[in-house]
Amino acid sequence: MTIISEDFTNNQTKVKQEETTPAQTDYDKSFENSIRPKTFEEYIGQSALKGTLKISIEAAKKREQPLDHLLFYGPPGLGKTTLAGVIAQEMGVNIKITSAPALERPRDIIGILMQMKQSEILFIDEIHRLNKVAEEILYPAMEDFFIDMTTGKAQTVKTLRIPVPKFTLIGATTKAGSLSGPLRDRFGIVNRLEFYTDEELTSIITRTANLLEINIDEEGAKTIASRSRGTPRIANRLTKRVADWAIVKGDGIITRKIADEALNSLHIDNMGLDNTDRALLNLIADKFLNRPVGLESIAAALGEDAKTIEDVWEPYLLQKGLLERTPRGRRITDYAYKVLNKQNPDIQQKLF
Numbered sequence: 001m002t003i004i005s006e007d008f009t010n011n012q013t014k015v016k017q018e019e020t021t022p023a024q025t026d027y028d029k030s031f032e033n034s035i036r037p038k039t040f041e042e043y044i045g046q047s048a049l050k051g052t053l054k055i056s057i058e059a060a061k062k063r064e065q066p067l068d069h070l071l072f073y074g075p076p077g078l079g080k081t082t083l084a085g086v087i088a089q090e091m092g093v094n095i096k097i098t099s100a101p102a103l104e105r106p107r108d109i110i111g112i113l114m115q116m117k118q119s120e121i122l123f124i125d126e127i128h129r130l131n132k133v134a135e136e137i138l139y140p141a142m143e144d145f146f147i148d149m150t151t152g153k154a155q156t157v158k159t160l161r162i163p164v165p166k167f168t169l170i171g172a173t174t175k176a177g178s179l180s181g182p183l184r185d186r187f188g189i190v191n192r193l194e195f196y197t198d199e200e201l202t203s204i205i206t207r208t209a210n211l212l213e214i215n216i217d218e219e220g221a222k223t224i225a226s227r228s229r230g231t232p233r234i235a236n237r238l239t240k241r242v243a244d245w246a247i248v249k250g251d252g253i254i255t256r257k258i259a260d261e262a263l264n265s266l267h268i269d270n271m272g273l274d275n276t277d278r279a280l281l282n283l284i285a286d287k288f289l290n291r292p293v294g295l296e297s298i299a300a301a302l303g304e305d306a307k308t309i310e311d312v313w314e315p316y317l318l319q320k321g322l323l324e325r326t327p328r329g330r331r332i333t334d335y336a337y338k339v340l341n342k343q344n345p346d347i348q349q350k351l352f
Contacts, residue, residue, distance in 0.1 A: 034211065035207075038089050043083065044196075044203050044207070045079070045232070046079070046083070056068065057087065057091055060091070065119075066118075066167060069186060070087070070171070070190075070191070071173070071176070071187040072171070072192075073173045073175070075195070075231070076231075076233070077234060078196070078231060079193065083193075091119065095121040095122075096112060096116070096120065097123045097125070100125070100131075106133050113147055113167075116167040118166060122169050124169065124170070124171050127173050127179065130183070135180065142186045145164050145167075146162065146164065147162045147164055148161055174311045176190075195230030195319060196231065197230075201224075202221045205221045208240075209239055212240070214246065214254060215253040217253065220242075222256075224238050224242055226271075230272075234272075238268070239254075242258065242259050246262070271320065271339065272316070276304070277316075277317060280309070280323075281322060281340055285332055285337065285340060290332055294330075295310060295329075
């Protein structure tokens with residue numbers, strides 16, 4: 001059964017499956033929602049995208065029409081859900097939030113679409129995981145704002161076209177290439193969210209610390225930023241952990257020394273690499289001798305889920321130039337050998 005529950009902001013509702021168990025505690029959800037920016041002025045980073053969206057929103061308001069359907073893609077934790085909430089706030093409309101895995105049956109997506117109101121926003125996370133039936137129901141709803149339904153049986157089957165209010169669909173995915181062509185083509189605005197710079201993350205961390213009512217100096221914020229993998233979600237999580245350390249082990253102020261101590265205790269190094277990252281790189285270097293290795297083999301050796309490695313760990317390692325994908329499999333780079341303080345056997349062989 002699909003239910004709609006109020007979220008932590010006045011203009012948001014979350015659509016979820018009743019049997020789904022949330023991965024986060026209520027406290028974590030409350031904290032995450034309490035620090036979410038509500039306007040473009042509060043939203044830090046993604047400057048080019050914000051500029052484009054501001055123009056589109058202003059134009060939609062002047063035309064008194066809904067915003068075009070939007071697709072945001074990129075690694076997890078970059079603010080796709082938050083950005084959808086900001087867009088709803090700027091448009092002055094409600095937003096309903098759900099995820100593709102929750103839309104298992106046709107009645108799930110139909111029920112949501114029938115409850116939409118004029119110009120409201122429907123946000124579907126992990127939209128690349130939509131099943132075929134739900135996707136086909138969305139086609140006419142996105143394009144012509146109709147739902148095609150059938151009634152009757154056998155020779156008495158009739159097709160009905162039921163109108164739905166003009167709404168905006170915002171889809172979010174970590175795998176834009178996994179979307180079908182017909183679905184992807186129905187989005188009027190398609191944008192990739194980029195990793196954040198250390199300067200942007202420093203501003204985000206300072207803002208989060210202020211919301212936590214904990215003092216932080218600039219060097220402390222920069223230290224956390226440098227280890228946050230270019231990702232606001234990680235930056236906020238680490239800020240919370242360092243804040244705890246500052247309260248218990250220090251005088252309640254996050255300085256560079258306190259941040260270093262806290263993050264070292266979490267085994268997060270100066271590049272933001274943790275034990276899992278180093279295990280992956282060491283595995284390819286030592287066990288596979290940097291011969292190309294497949295994702296499934298890496299996952300089996302590490303005891304990790306292949307999708308988690310591909311979606312969560314790999315993007316940052318690729319971006320930092322530590323890992324490379326070849327037609328035959330994954331390999332680590334010369335730079336990765338330097339970071340691991342190991343000798344690259346390929347270079348060693350060339351010397352002799």
